Amino acid sequence: MFYRPRREVASTGARLGGAPEWNIREAHITDPSGRRVVDFANHNLHVVSYSVPVRRRMTLGELRPYLHSLPEQPDLIPYRTAYYTPAWGFCLPHSQLEAMADDTYDVVIDATLEPGSLTYGEVVIPGESDEEVLLSAHVCHPSLANDNCSGLATLAWLGRLIGQYRRRYTYRLLFAPGTIGAIAWLAANRERTARVRHGLILSNLGDGAPPLYSAAGAVMPTSTGLPTGSRPERTCRPGRRLLPYGYDERQYCSPGFDLPVGAFQRSRWGEFAAYHTSADNMSLIAPAHLAHSASLVAKILDVLEANCRPLNTLPYGEPQLGRRGVYDDAGGRPLPQDVRLALLWVLNLADGRHSLIDIAERSGIAFPALRDASKRLYAAGLLVDAPSGLQ
DSSP: OOSSBOOOOEEEEEEEOOSOEEEEEEEEEEOTTSOEEEETTTOGGGBOBTOOOEEEEEEHHHHGGGEEOOTTSTTOOBOOBOOSSSOOOEEOOHHHHHHOOSSEEEEEEEEEEESOOEEEEEEEEOOSSSOEEEEEEEOOOTTOIIIIIHHHHHHHHHHHHHTTBOOSSEEEEEEEOTTHHHHHHHHHTTTGGGGEEEEEEEOSOSSSSOOEEEEBTTOOOTTTSOOGGGSGGGOOEEOOOSBSOSSTHHHHTSTTTOOOEEEEESSOTTOSTTTTBTTOSTTTOOHHHHHHHHHHHHHHHHHHHHOOOEEESSOSSOOOOTTTTTTBOTTSOBOOHHHHHHHHHHHHHTBTTOOHHHHHHHHOOOHHHHHHHHHHHHHTTSEEEOOTTOO
């Protein structure tokens, strides 16, 4: 993958002031006998994230509007948040809610909402160019394995892998809360965004659904996605494209930034039964699926690193390839017909305006075959890199 091994990794973090910072110490609902019917200490999905402090005695009738459950999934705890309006609540299995006696309950949420900061982490892995590939995963969903931890694990693995090789691009790995974290990073790095050439949001990568790429906002970043010719084994299905909602791709693709960033997932958000529930646990994901997801992203990055805009040095008619040794392998045997076809496609579209990914899209030939063909043509002096000003 990429070039020859070389380690060169820089890490940085950032803290930004903003809305009140939420911290929680404990939360529980206690019945008249002293038994804690719901306890944050048992599962942190039991409390609506960002709940305001509460210390009250309430009847079940008074309490019910603050209790969230899933009647259609009665044994699961839902995940709920209250980021943008002062509110509070508890989440519990619907079967447990239905079993609660009509009593008076002591309700406690020992939390603070005070001036503080938003914390995100980033790792910058320098390359030969200051042009960047942005890879991001959200860190804001507690106790959710697929819709949080799978992206974090994949991104951490990719960072370690990328750091072992010489790179053309600089890679920026961002670990931030969803939505507000991406907005905070963009606000603090508005000038730097001009360097971003490609980007992927990584999430929901540990289940068994087929890999999925989708994009949102004002651009359709085919070069960062999975174009037909570069799709590893053509295993990725197209997603719903150009939608103004989703994960953080909608922030990076908002009109003021319009960055070429898409989302890479397996199960799409909201489209698997365990989404935002306690069922999104370690039993939902498998090492084999995580490994496959990580390998696909690594192949995508390999395509980006190998992509180029070749320029034909003999563009006036088709050059004679046989006498230049291009049509023969190292042993002098003729090349297979599909290899010859890849050579001709590259030569025909090597006008300095088409990249190898463009040629893959146009021809339907897999990117690795076109990359090998271009190497052969470069070696024969039939291709050079197009000047940077040629578009």
